[in-house]
Amino acid sequence: MPKAKAEASTAARKPRAPKGPKLPDPFTNGTILQDLRKKQWKLGNEVGKGGFGLIYLASEDTASTVAPTAEHVIKIEPLSNGPLFCELHFYQRVSKPEMIDDWVKSKKMKYLGVPKYLAHGTHKRGSETFRFMVMPRFGSDLQKIFEGCGKKFAKETVLALGLRMVDALEYLHENGYVHADIKASNMLLGFNNKQELQDQVYLVDYGLALKYSPDGSHKVYKEDPRKAHDGTIEFTSTDAHKGVAPSRRGDLEILGFCMLQWLCGKLPWEDKLLDKNYVADSKFKYMKNIPSLMKACFPSGDSQDEILKFLTLVSKLGYEDKPDYNKYKALFRDGLKRLGIKDEWKLNLPTSGPPYKKGTKRKSEATVGESSSPKKSALEKVRGTPKASAASGSRQSTPKPAARSRQGTPQKGQGRGRPRKSPVNGRAVKSPLTMKSPAKAQAVKTPVKSPSKGSLTKPTSTRRKVKRSRAPKVDACVQTSPH
Incomplete structure (x- = not known):
């Protein structure tokens, strides 16, 4: 096929981007x-x-x-x-x-x-x-809290959230509607008396909600490729991937995927969300074999019987079937009891943690040695005195670690004050940082025997690698401030 025709054919197959709603200009405060x-x-x-x-x-x-x-x-x-x-x-x-x-x-x-x-x-x-x-008015959304706390909720939190969402879905379904877009960003904390309510969660955003029985009878199952993959791709139901109109079983399946992500952190198909067919095929495969889905989400073999049983029950529902909401809630309540939780209305959201004040840098974001305070920072106490180059901001290449001595690990002072080679004669010189600790500097300078020849060698400059903990992108774990 000629290049021009091939390009024209590709352009013809490319779907036209939908025209989004018009956003208004901002309104004046006090309108x-x-x-x-x-x-x-x-x-x-x-x-x-x-x-x-x-x-x-x-x-x-x-x-x-x-x-x-x-x-x-x-x-x-x-x-x-x-x-x-x-x-x-x-x-x-x-x-x-x-x-x-x-x-x-x-x-x-x-x-x-x-x-x-x-x-x-x-x-x-x-x-x-x-x-x-x-x-x-509502408070923070659960997605912000989820991401701010390492993308993992405790099991008791997931089961409590499941109870509250099944309550909400039962009410919607009994009034003839389905939500069709359940996800953490559409779940907001309550707000009252000028503060967030940490134990109340509300399902919001009903832009995709619709009646599943508009004329008194349930919609007929019908696949429509033009409507395939509607909803939020990682959570949307297998019915939606086929272009079938939303249903009650679809809502519950979406909730199951959300709860699964809250427990394991990442769903098996999240590595290729741009490939909608891949996501759909993965869900089709796993919903036919729920134990394999649990194994993919929890490779270490963690027991998650409640979610396994919930998804199994949902997978057996017919398109027009009425769900047994009481059975799902009993399943989650039993799970809470096994965990020793007596109050099912308490969400136990991860809102505690070290204070993070506005205007200060978090540990992983702070430049080592940046502070001019005479007191040592928490980082310095844990990781040792920072490099002089870090304080000045200059670049310095990392030297390769020398061969280990017979003692196995470097002396206590070696990680803090490392000898540097003079650019003139190549001799080892003291770092300005080691001058504050003569004993440790001496420990660094002490020659050791080579395990092969037994001769004296130059002082080692073994570098101790420190694994830094990565701070969360969002500090919702510390503070969930109202919108």
């Missing part, structure tokens, strides 16, 4: 919006931005400045956009406060992890009209 019930809301600082539009802090008190601890937010988008329109319909039909309160009371629950709808309306700015929705 007043009026909902359909004539109630006014005052906008504060922008706290979020998504494909749909912008999110602002908001307050019912229009006479005062909106505080950073405000307990409401407003989502706002141009009227011509669609995502917030779809989400708004869901909230109006399923998330009315009285509906959620009645459900919580009938099920004897402490809370339900589904946000409550508060108000909505339209706002005109110049010649453009905007749609907005008022919602409760």
Whole structure:
């Protein structure tokens, strides 16, 4: 095939990128919006931005400045956009406060992890009209906490989160909706009385939510390649990979993949997320053999019976089957009991750790020897005095370690004050750092016998390698500040 024709053919096969929703220009702090019930809301600082539009802090008190601890937010988008329109319909039909309160009371629950709808309306700015929705304010998302703590949650945390998410999904499913995009970044901590609630988690973002039985009967199973791989690729269901409309079993399968990642840190198909067919084929293979999936996620043989049994039960569900939510919750509760956890409502999220103050460098980020303080840093106490070159910022090549002496390991002082060769005569000279410790410098200079010839050799300069601990990219493990 000629080159020009081949390029034209490739261009023809390349899918056209979807046109994203239009993001509005920012709104001025203090802008007043009026909902359909004539109630006014005052906008504060922008706290979020998504494909749909912008999110602002908001307050019912229009006479005062909106505080950073405000307990409401407003989502706002141009009227011509669609995502917030779809989400708004869901909230109006399923998330009315009285509906959620009645459900919580009938099920004897402490809370339900589904946000409550508060108000909505339209706002005109110049010649453009905007749609907005008022919602409760939430705290940090679980993805931030997950990444900030080394991408691993304790088993009791995963089981507790599983319970709360099954509660939320049961409520959605009983009201005719599926979520279709369950993931840690769509799970937010509660917020009340100016602080985050570490033991409350809410499932948010209903932009992909839809009715699985719009006319009173379940949608028919039908594969559509044009809709294949919808959702978040690493978690989306096997049905979604085939282009099948979301279902209740799909929601539970997605939750199972999330819980699995929280336990093991990385799913087996995450190495090739750009190859959607590879991801899909991996899920098809593993969902037919759940034990092989567990072995791939836990090669050391860690026992994760609850997740294994949960995914096995989900894999046996038919497309239109109603899940047995009580069985799943009993499975997770039994797991908590075996771990000695009595309160299933406590999430035990990893929020404790050494304080990390703004404006200071973490251990892995700090330049060794950078501090001019006379006191030794924590790094110096553990790793020894830093190199002089590190303090000056100059580059220095790393010398090769000399042959080990008969004593096996270098003397105690050798790792701290290493002799350097003079650029003039090649003789060993004392490092300025060794002058502070004569005893250790002497230990470095003491000649040792070569194991082969028995003759005296020059002082060794064996370098002790120190494995540095890598600090987390995000400090959510230390502090989960509200958005």
